[in-house]
Amino acid sequence: MPTVHELYELWAGDAELRDALTRSLGPRGTDWLFEVFAELGPQPGDVVLDAGSRDAVHAIRLVREHGVRAIALDPLPLHAELAHEKIAAAALADRIDVVEGAIESIPLPDGSVDWVWCRDVLVHVDAQRGLAELARVLRPGGAIVAYVTVATDRLEPEEAASLRGAAALTDDGFDAGRLEAAAADAGLAVRSVERLGSEWRERMIEDGAWNPTDDLLAIARLNRDRRELVDQYGPAAVAAAEGGLLWGIYQLLGKLCPTVFVWERRG
Numbered sequence: 130m131p132t133v134h135e136l137y138e139l140w141a142g143d144a145e146l147r148d149a150l151t152r153s154l155g156p157r158g159t160d161w162l163f164e165v166f167a168e169l170g171p172q173p174g175d176v177v178l179d180a181g182s183r184d185a186v187h188a189i190r191l192v193r194e195h196g197v198r199a200i201a202l203d204p205l206p207l208h209a210e211l212a213h214e215k216i217a218a219a220a221l222a223d224r225i226d227v228v229e230g231a232i233e234s235i236p237l238p239d240g241s242v243d244w245v246w247c248r249d250v251l252v253h254v255d256a257q258r259g260l261a262e263l264a265r266v267l268r269p270g271g272a273i274v275a276y277v278t279v280a281t282d283r284l285e286p287e288e289a290a291s292l293r294g295a296a297a298l299t300d301d302g303f304d305a306g307r308l309e310a311a312a313a314d315a316g317l318a319v320r321s322v323e324r325l326g327s328e329w330r331e332r333m334i335e336d337g338a339w340n341p342t343d344d345l346l347a348i349a350r351l352n353r354d355r356r357e358l359v360d361q362y363g364p365a366a367v368a369a370a371e372g373g374l375l376w377g378i379y380q381l382l383g384k385l386c387p388t389v390f391v392w393e394r395r396g
């Protein structure tokens with residue numbers, strides 16, 4: 130540990146170091162996940178399950194890029210409605226089926242899909258059952274691309290507990306070790322694990338697509354005005370807003386680590 134004297138000398142002479150920190154490290158952006166999927170080698174006519182598809186925008190892109198067929202699965206009627214709208218606007222209703230259902234009990238036959246795209250969903254689900262179901266519907270030799278944000282050692286237990294409650298996170302889906310164990314139990318073999326850490330967030334800032342200052346300011350205001358906000362909007366709404374705001378900030382600080390798993394169903 131430096132003395133106070135040494136510390137101020139270090140700060141006074143750190144211009145070069147500060148300058149180095151203004152240079153981009155070339156972070157990967159969200160498009161990179163589509164490259165990972167392309168590397169699987171999907172063929173026209175193959176069936177891709179988008180598990181937890183929300184409005185199906187990713188299913189639409191996969192169909193356009195690879196000529197595949199897709200199934201957009203999501204349990205929320207609201208999301209199914211949005212998916213129908215987007216798919217109709219993209220004139221792809223003949224290539225994408227919208228299925229209302231949960232990953233823990235997928236209403237599809239065994240071995241009926243070639244590939245699974247599962248982006249930002251496993252944190253919310255029973256990962257043991259969800260991964261077993263993905264393995265069941267996947268054909269032997271098929272693979273899953275799963276993007277999941279997991280907790281790191283830097284996330285304090287109290288932060289983890291409040292984030293879990295606020296953002297409907299499950300114990301399994303939020304823990305890399307438990308996810309890997311659940312995948313192995315489901316008979317899935319690891320093809321690759323890529324820890325993206327803060328890369329997507331860095332890229333969003335560098336591209337001007339996200340301004341963390343806005344979120345930090347909102348967090349500060351939420352903290353100062355919490356009681357009034359809770360009275361006005363209710364505790365669940367305030368906690369959910371806080372969880373959403375902290376999500377990106379924690380990724381940037383290394384408390385949460387976006388991770389991409391590619392799992393293959395053994396033959």
Ligand SMILES: C[S@@+](CC[C@H](N)C(=O)[O-])C[C@H]1O[C@@H](n2cnc3c(N)ncnc32)[C@H](O)[C@@H]1O
Nearest residue numbers: 181182183203204205231232248249250253254
């Ligand atoms: C963070 S959003 C991600 C949506 C989309 N995959 C994306 O990357 O933009 C999480 C999605 O998971 C869905 N979801 C929540 N619980 C689920 C479950 N048990 N099975 C399948 N999807 C679920 C939600 O409805 C929501 O659409």
